[in-house]
Amino acid sequence: MSYLNLDTEYESGDVERLRKEVHEIAREELRPVGREIDRMSDDEYQRIAADDSPYWDVMRTLKSHGYHRAIIPEAVGGGGQFSGREFHVLLEELAWGDPGLAMAFGVDLIPAIFASLPFQNGLDETYLQPYLEDEDAAVQGCWGVTEPDHGSELVMPNSLLSEGVTDGGSIARTQARAEQDGDTWILNGEKARWLSAGPMATHCALHVNMDPDGGSPGLLCLVELDQPGVEQGDPIGKLGQRGCPQGNLVFDDVEIPPENVILTPEMLHPDTGYVSMDQILCITSAGMAAACTGLARAAFEEALAYARERAQGGKPICEHQSVKLQLYELFETVETMRTYSRAVVEHVWERNLETFEFDASSQHALAAQVYCKRAAFEVANTAVQIHGGNGITHDYLVEKLFRDARVKLIEDGTTEVLSLEAAEDVVENYEIE
Ligand SMILES: Cc1cc2nc3c(=O)[nH]c(=O)nc-3n(C[C@H](O)[C@H](O)[C@H](O)COP(=O)(O)OP(=O)(O)OC[C@H]3O[C@@H](n4cnc5c(N)ncnc54)[C@H](O)[C@@H]3O)c2cc1C
Incomplete structure (x- = not known):
């Protein structure tokens, strides 16, 4: 036996059927395409985001199966079919096929997960519904947390707090900052060249102006990347997971409308916030x-x-x-x-x-x-x-x-x-x- 089902839920049918279906896609598409991308020359890799790239063939297959829909609750128009168990099966099988392409699909889900949170409904028509209906990989998400001068410190708020980092510390001076102008937020600055799927993304779930010192922990917003003032960096050359191209994002007076703000500073606050x-x-x-x-x-x-x-x-x-x-x-x-x-x-x-x-x-x-x-x-x-x-x-x-x-x-x-x-x-x- 190659795959032991340690509990009866697998044997009940649906989960095992999903596993076999995803495994087939992983074997027939992710693995060969992942190897093809891995062996691309530097020049070829610079074109990885182009329309004819094999990257998009894989994303189209995954979206045509509706896996991106299945994780989003029915209440907001998603398929809502997946349990945590099925989500695990999906990720394990995709990464078995190609760890890089699996991560590219994973970050694509992040803005949609945020946009479907129960207290967020301003993005239904402009982003979430087109995302859920997309079977042609026209929409690709990415997640912007780290910055050129702020890496680890943006992913370890609790341990830094215990080290007594103050608001005079460098974390308070993040490179991407949003300033309020009436209802709108104006975004300036840069996110690191490590953003997974950054070079090909159409939307970014962006964390800005984080300050884990107890002041404003920042803002999480959805940024449409095809608007004036946004610059998407070229894919970086790298050691592994080349199926998930990475590149920076630079913002120059980019307008964020109020409905694109997913989590306000109050919601993100480490002590009082709803979502830390x-x-x-x-x-x-x-x-x-x-x-x-x-x-x-x-x-x-x-x-x-x-x-x-x-x-x-x-x-x-x-x-x-x-x-x-x-x-x-x-x-x-x-x-x-x-x-x-x-x-x-x-x-x-x-x-x-x-x-x-x-x-x-x-x-x-x-x-x-x-x-x-x-x-x-x-x-x-x-x-x-x-x-x-x-x-x-x-x-x-x-x-x-x-x-x-x-x-x-x-x-x-x-x-x-x-x-x-x-x-x-x-x-x-x-x-x-
Ligand atoms: C494949 C890949 C995908 C990624 N995808 C994304 C993405 O989608 N979005 C995004 O925003 N970012 C992404 N990142 C960025 C990633 O989160 C950072 O690279 C990581 O957090 C480390 O930050 P850094 O590279 O700036 O290293 P640094 O923070 O400069 O760390 C350098 C070294 O110092 C150590 N160090 C740093 N601070 C401390 C401390 N306080 N105590 C002890 N040791 C410390 C670290 O362990 C490390 O060994 C990705 C990175 C990779 C490699």
Whole structure:
């Protein structure tokens, strides 16, 4: 058996049907297109956002299946079919196919998730309905948090607060700032060149002017990127996850109408706000953990297939005890990753995307992200080792998966910084019965 269903919900049908459907798309489209994009020359990669790019073929397939709709509640016109379990299945399978393309699809969802929050209805006609109806990948979202001079500090508000960062500190002087002009906000400044899908995005869920010192923690707004004053950077050349091109955004007197403000400073306030930054990070942490599981499973399966074929000393290398043990450990790690990340995805889904209570356990969500990122890197590393010399060549998928896994240790917050943030929560809030 290649995929053990550890509970009956899988066997009940719908979830397993979804898994098989997404797996087929991952195998037939994401994996070959992900490899094609990975091998593009620098010149070709600069054209990755062009209309004829294979990137769009994948996004069109995913949208034509309505996966972007299925995660949005029915109440706001979405399909609402997915449970947390199905969301996990979707992300694991897509990342099994290609970790970069899976992330590009993941960030596409972020502005739509925000725009569909129950207290936000100003974007229904201008953004949300066209997004939900889109089957041609005409709409692509991205998420703008980090800045050239503000990386880790924008994803670790709690641990910085405990270090006594004051409003005179550099965080208060973020590079992207929104100033109110009547009802409208005027946006100026820059977001980092790390924005996933930044070069091809049509919309950005943008955090501006964050100040975790207890003053204004900032504003979260939807920015349409095809308007005057917005400059989208070219895709950066990079080590891995090339299926998810990254680039900066620069804003020069860009107008944000009041209906595009999703979370006001009051709503985002760490003490009094309805949605704190750490609850937003719970959603992305859960998704990242599921995606890392898919990456690790792909690397494990590549290593297993290779070890069954490759013979040394008169027998397949999988029959040598040390290799057999390595394969078992990869299997054990992937199964543990799935069990933990699935539990966290279901928990966060229920607290933050179903009941909208925004009280998910941050320590568990961050731990899932950190554990799964590290585990994916270790699994990919061992999978390369099992391939011997072949493992470092472009001919074998594990070489690419290893680079993809390396990138994950930094994406959405470095493992060190996310661990510090989780540690803060554990020390402060873990209840000993
Ligand atoms: C693949 C990928 C995708 C990404 N996608 C997005 C995206 O879609 N949107 C977006 O906004 N950003 C995105 N990012 C940016 C990402 O969140 C940042 O790269 C990350 O948070 C680290 O910031 P930095 O690169 O500026 O590094 P820095 O913050 O400069 O950190 C450098 C080093 O210092 C350490 N460090 C920093 N501060 C501390 C501290 N207080 N205590 C201890 N150690 C510290 C870090 O761990 C790191 O090792 C992405 C990055 C990658 C690699």
